[in-house]
Amino acid sequence: MSAEQSPHDVPSAAQLVESVREWLQNDVLTSTTGRVQFHSRVAINVLAMVERELTMGSRQETDHAARLAELGVASQAELASAIRTGALDDRIDDVVAAVRASVVDKLSVANPGYMRRDDQSS
Amino acid sequence: MSSSPDPRGELADAISIALDGRAVGGLTRLSGGASRETWRFEADGEPLILQRQRAGDTRDMEVEASVLRAAAAAGVPVPRLLASGRFDHGARYMIQSWVDGETIARKILRDDAFADARVSLVGQFASALAAVHSIPIDDVPGLPTTDQVAQYRQSLDDLNAQLEQSHPAFELAFRWLEANRPTSARRTVVHGDFRLGNVMVGPEGLRAVLDWELAHIGDPMEDLGWLCVRAWRFGSELPVAGVGRYEELLAGYSAATGSPADPEALLWWEVLGTLKWGIMCMLQASAHLLGFSRSHELAAIGRRVCENEYDILLALEGRWSSLGVS
Known part of the structure; x- marks a missing residue:
């Protein structure tokens, strides 16, 4: 959501989450061990993911909707179903390209470092 | 649950009876999963392992015991099975020899102590x-024969419905798998979860193949493909268990079986394995989302599903013409 449309004061949602993540990183991680430290690390990763989604999510939603419209389907569920029944087999390359773009978007939020360099920050 | 004031003493007594009266001590619980508990103990000073099945697990541990016996006879390095059966209170159990070594993948892949092991492991895994695949099927009655594609198709449908999700990349994967099934007619015992984490490794290499509870009858290439799934590389660049190249695995396996292994079948099973792991990630997230086990760790695994979608799309780049006009 753009700043003009939001009734909220700063910090933004992403900045709030960022502040908690920084606390986990700087204070909690260094003063814990074993299982709790491991779960702190997981929490840091989760919050970083949420920050990325808050930042990129709205653009990704628009792009996703445009890709679905381009393939003539109204929803992701409809695309999945069309792939399953073969209804879009005559456009298989377009389908694969659209699915791939969505998956790259998902990973850009979930774990960007997992991807090949040429798919990162696309 | 036992009503005894000392359930550990009661378990030690039950083990002692199972081992013809040997003196049992030092019972230490190693892990407790949803379906079974693992304990370490000593019998007359010999270190041993007890696995005890929990109520509600539908698998028959006695089948697993028979697979272990058959695997040992076929020359697979496995822990020695000392006893198996059912305790008085009804739980199935197996008692095996303790094999020393390391199971943690990241240590095996990174620690200097395993530098020599890393060179030998792919060849040892292939052998x-x-x-495993030479075990006579008739020696191990009771193993499941479910078609893997059908089984995971059902799992995905169930999870998609429960979580109100859809996964176009997985639908593409199922279409491709159906259209490109390997023609191999070989049906053998399949370990079902052969990877780092489920093998005991020493500085010299493979010591024992563990965790046979997912053993079933199927295409032997399933085990090779599963070993190549990216999740089981634990961050390493090398495709086979994080320690070797495809060519090494195929050459080692062909040499050991005496017949050539098909790289296309290996790819097919790696794709299916990747799909399976993606569905298992959904399953773990569902344990959190549906309230069985609230945990941010399980929740986060839900966002690892797309890692598997990505790997499938990379593996099948340029291979979609079997589905339609390209």
Whole structure:
């Protein structure tokens, strides 16, 4: 959501989450061990993911909707179903390209470092 | 649950009876999963392992015990099975020899102590798998024969419905798998979860193949493909268990079985394995989302599903023409 449309004061949602993540990183991680430290690390990763989604999510939603419209389907569920029944087999390359773009978007939020360099920050 | 004031003493007594009266001590619980508990103990000073099945687990541990016996006879390195059966209170159990070594993948892949092991492991895995696949099927009655594609198709449908999700990349994967099934007619015992984490490794290499509870009857290439799934590389660049190249695995397996292994079948099973792991990630997230086990760790695994979608799309780049006009 753009700043003009939001009734909220700063910090933004992403900045709030960022502040908690920084606390986990700087204070909690260094003063814990074993299982709790491991779960702190997981929490840091989760919050970083949420920050990325808050930042990129709205653009990704628009792009996703445009890709679905381009393939003539109204929803992701409809695309999945069309792939399953073969209804879009005559456009298989377009389908694969659209699915791939969505998956790259998902990973850009979930774990960007997992991807090949040429798919990162696309 | 036992009503005894000392359930550990009661378990030690039950083990002692199972081992013909040997003196049991030092019972230490190693892990407790949803379906079974693992304990370490000593009998007359010999270190042993007890696995005890929990109520509600539908698998029959006695089948697993028979697979272990058959695997040993076929030359697979496995822990020695000392006893198996049912305790008085009804739980199935197996008692095996303790094999020393390391199971943690990241240590095996990174620690200097395993530098020599890393060179030998792919060849040893290939030989061990060839031995697993040489077990006569008739020696191990009771193993499931479910078609893997059908089984995971059902799992995905169930999870998609429960979580109100859809996964176009997985639908593409199922279409491709159906259209490109390997023609191999070989049906053998399959270990079902052969990877780092489920093998005991020493500085010299493979010591024992563990965790046989997912053993079933199927295409032997399933075990090789599963070993190549990216999740089981634990961050390493090398495709086979994080320690070797495809060519090494195929050459080692072909040499051990005496017949050539098909790289296309290996790819097919790696794709299916990747799909399976993606569905298992959904399953773990569902345990959190549906309230069985609230945990941010399980929740986060839900966002690892797309890692598997990505790997499938990379593996099948340029291979979609079997589905339609390209």
